Amino acid sequence: MLNVFTLANGRLFQEEIESPEALAHVQPVWVDLDAPTAEEKGWVAQHFGVTIPADAVDDDLEESARFYEEDNGELHIRSDFLIDDDRTPRNVRVAFILFNGVLFSVHGEDLPVFRLLRLRARRIPALIEDAKDVLLKLYDADAEYSADALESIYDSLEAVSARVLKQDVNDQVAGEALGAIAREEDLNGRIRRNVMDTRRAVSFMMRSRMLNAEQFEEARQILRDIDSLDSHSTFLFDKINFLMNATVGFININQNKIIKLFSVASVALLPPTLIASIYGMNFKSIPELQWNLGYPYAIGLMLVSVIAPFWYFRRKGWL
Numbered sequence: 408m409l410n411v412f413t414l415a416n417g418r419l420f421q422e423e424i425e426s427p428e429a430l431a432h433v434q435p436v437w438v439d440l441d442a443p444t445a446e447e448k449g450w451v452a453q454h455f456g457v458t459i460p461a462d463a464v465d466d467d468l469e470e471s472a473r474f475y476e477e478d479n480g481e482l483h484i485r486s487d488f489l490i491d492d493d494r495t496p497r498n499v500r501v502a503f504i505l506f507n508g509v510l511f512s513v514h515g516e517d518l519p520v521f522r523l524l525r526l527r528a529r530r531i532p533a534l535i536e537d538a539k540d541v542l543l544k545l546y547d548a549d550a551e552y553s554a555d556a557l558e559s560i561y562d563s564l565e566a567v568s569a570r571v572l573k574q575d576v577n578d579q580v581a582g583e584a585l586g587a588i589a590r591e592e593d594l595n596g597r598i599r600r601n602v603m604d605t606r607r608a609v610s611f612m613m614r615s616r617m618l619n620a621e622q623f624e625e626a627r628q629i630l631r632d633i634d635s636l637d638s639h640s641t642f643l644f645d646k647i648n649f650l651m652n653a654t655v656g657f658i659n660i661n662q663n664k665i666i667k668l669f670s671v672a673s674v675a676l677l678p679p680t681l682i683a684s685i686y687g688m689n690f691k692s693i694p695e696l697q698w699n700l701g702y703p704y705a706i707g708l709m710l711v712s713v714i715a716p717f718w719y720f721r722r723k724g725w726l
């Protein structure tokens with residue numbers, strides 16, 4: 408899908424392009440290619456003179472190829488953006504190309520940060536003035552989106568804490584808690600990677616001297632916002648580790664109770680086993696046959712030998 412965004416009266420307007428002729432009638436500040444076809448890439452190359460690299464959104468891109476400038480003035484930036492939805496949280500690679508005052512973005516799927524910027528730019532006048540503002544506002548929205556994702560982790564971990572620390576934890580509850588903790592740990596790690604990538608991209612823009620004074624100050628504010636997220640992310644890692652250790656500890660306690668029960672039962676059943684073994688020997692005169700109360704006496708003796716150890720263990724507090 409090929410979308411172009413133009414500025415009018417300080418607001419950003421979107422138009423979907425379905426033919427190369429439609430590009431001749433617009434002067435965009437931002438060209439967004441969402442899962443573009445080879446035909447759409449050809450339209451961009453023909454009209455704007457920008458060639459979209461075939462490996463623009465590859466995950467195995469070398470680190471040296473994430474930020475660079477071509478001889479013709481094209482500025483290339485590769486960044487990861489977070490998607491936190493009901494499915495598996497993930498980071499999506501986005502390729503930015505800044506050329507002749509137009510920002511080109513290439514990505515494989517629609518991103519919440521892009522939707523958020525489009526919504527704001529339509530409602531807030533004078534939010535964006537040029538292509539570099541679009542890129543800065545995307546990184547600003549990305550930092551805000553990461554902060555919202557961190558808040559969702561706080562809420563999820565509070566629910567896990569209430570289940571693990573305020574009620575009896577059986578194996579089913581512990582298993583569900585471990586699954587929830589693992590999901591939040593994965594999301595927290597992706598957020599940390601996302602903000603690290605955003606910090607690198609904004610720092611590159613500041614070092615490249617492409618920003619004016621106002622944009623430079625905005626970039627510094629984005630970096631300060633990202634720095635404030637680091638402490639929250641670190642705290643969440645500590646909380647996740649604590650809940651993980653607590654849950655595993657409850658699982659160990661439940662397992663120890665089972666092992667303890669079998670240990671006590673095996674010890675308590677040793678005396679009746681010994682009595683049964685003695686009575687099962689081949690005596691010259693068998694007590695059961697010589698004495699009418701032989702069998703009841705043997706059974707009673709075995710019951711007493713079972714009850715006595717359990718009474719003793721309970722008195723010692725081992726049960």
